[in-house]
Amino acid sequence: MTIASQSTREALVAVPVSPAPTAQRPPARRRRRLSQNRWGYAYVAPFFLVFGAFSLYPFVYTAWVSLHRTSLSDIDGGTWVGLENYRDLLQSEFFWNAARNTLTIGILATVPQLCMALGLAHLLNYKLRGRTFFRTLMLMPYATSIAAATLVFAQLFGRDYGLINTALEAVGLERIDWESGTWSSQFAIAVIVTWRWTGYNALIYLAAMQSIPGELYEAAEIDGASRWRQFLHVTVPSLRPTILFTIVVSTIGAVQLFGEPLLFAGNGTTSGGSSGQYQTLGLLMYQQGWSNFHIGQAATTAWAMFMIILLVVGLAAVIGRLRARADR
Template sequence: MAVTDRVRQRAPENPPDSKSVKRIALSHKVSRWDVKFSPYLYISPFFLLFAVTGLFPLGYTAWVSLHNWNLIGGQGDFSGLENYAFVLSQPFFWNALGNTFSIFVLSSVPQIILAITIAAVLDANLRAKTFWRMGVLVPFVVAPVAVGLIFNNLFADQFGLINEGLTALGLDPVRWHSDSTVSHVAIATMVNFRWVGYNALIFLAAMQAIPRDVYEAATIDGAGRLRQFFSVTVPMLRPTVIFVVITSTIGGLQIFDEARVFDQYGLGGADRQWQTLTMYIWELGWGQRNFGRASAVAWLLFLLIVLIALLNFFITRRIANQGGRK
């Protein structure tokens, strides 16, 4: 009797039925699924939007580049790599490629140097810090067309402000719209005007993330402000420099707005002396109404950007690794 009473006491009065057990098992399974798949669901909107606005246009452009595609007639016959062969045989393509690289180098290199310098100044103890930090971002929010109109008045051949200043100093005026090199300098100046402040704020955020203890230790060791900048600040900005270099490369090889509005015709000059690859794509697509050839140039530009971005990444990473070992 005693053993039977103990068993009865231990046994639950209302044992769970099979439905309750299944419900509990299902809730545990849903909880595991929630923990496992929720992070992917949170980031899925970005990938869905990127697939619609990025991957699909990229793949569709590749499909168009393999056909004789006209703006009015639409898709034509399959041509394979004929559009690529035609584009690569055109001197206008190589001229646009050289102009793109020239403007890219003239804009990206000074842009990064100026951005780091401005960020270092903004990181100092200045009065009205917020005002100056907001001020450097103003050129970035100005419309490219407005920037082009302003700088067209500065770099005008006959009545430009810069040429009037040179004439007042007894120097010969510069033919900004005739000479290839100086036209690239003028366009690069417009690009730098728009993007230096944006990159300066990126470098400023990275500078403020550097521990202040490092600067205090450098001050105790007798390092001045300039020595601290080159020995402490710049080496610790390597990851940010890599990021800015890659983004500047991608943006610099896609220059269109500044070069497009540099004259009233938008063809890159009388001799195409500042026509970029993106302007050449626009001319083929909307000027000659041949979307197949324009898409071929777009894909060549895409492959070029990927190649240069990878090259920049490996070079900067190697420099960073060497600096870390030292």
């Protein structure tokens, strides 16, 4: 395994290896270590203070709020309801609708995105004229703000005056009411996500590809493998940990999908289409908290989203570890 892929795997599986032996050390030594390392602790303290204030505290506070029935203008008040919000959420068809949409938009956006990124990275790995230019160009969408990109795409996908429908009509096809259909609207949103993130993932793949030793390709070439077979049997297996990493990151992004469906509606509504056909979990949370002002419900949805992400990351870690064991 190459160094780059090794480190991504370790980052992924994130098992704390080093602290284990510390436990067995005698307390006196530990105290000495503590005082010896006090500058080290001082240096990391700012991060943990900021982390505590802006991540840990909101995190715990959200959990606390999720156990209350309360409104946005009275967050600290409200009545204690225990796990009732969670029960209601699981029984709410709005939650399951949003979960379904998040899943389908997630698949529609992530799968083509990562495939295209892999192909792009492969192409850019060749010695091309103006390679730096293409690499920079590829990252441009990532540097665009979600709001700007979505507003432009929403106009492109417009029903009456959108460029895409004008083009469809010009070649003799029917106009599509992108926003009102279930699949068409989810497809349109997936296009925005894909447009924005493909270059970013391609760059990660490209970095990993460049650390694949050239000998592997030489050996494959001697064995008479075509470019395509080299891609399939040398590049992809070497990238496996990186691919797993990008899948995890994209999945987290997909679960949190919010800005695109909110702005795609074009008039600030948070219902995610006339029949909620593209309401995602993130948008549902926003609707509950900031349109309907039930902040307890919103906190519950936020925690449900967190659980889903934990599940996905945990699954990826298990798969990563199983693969690593199989490789050994």
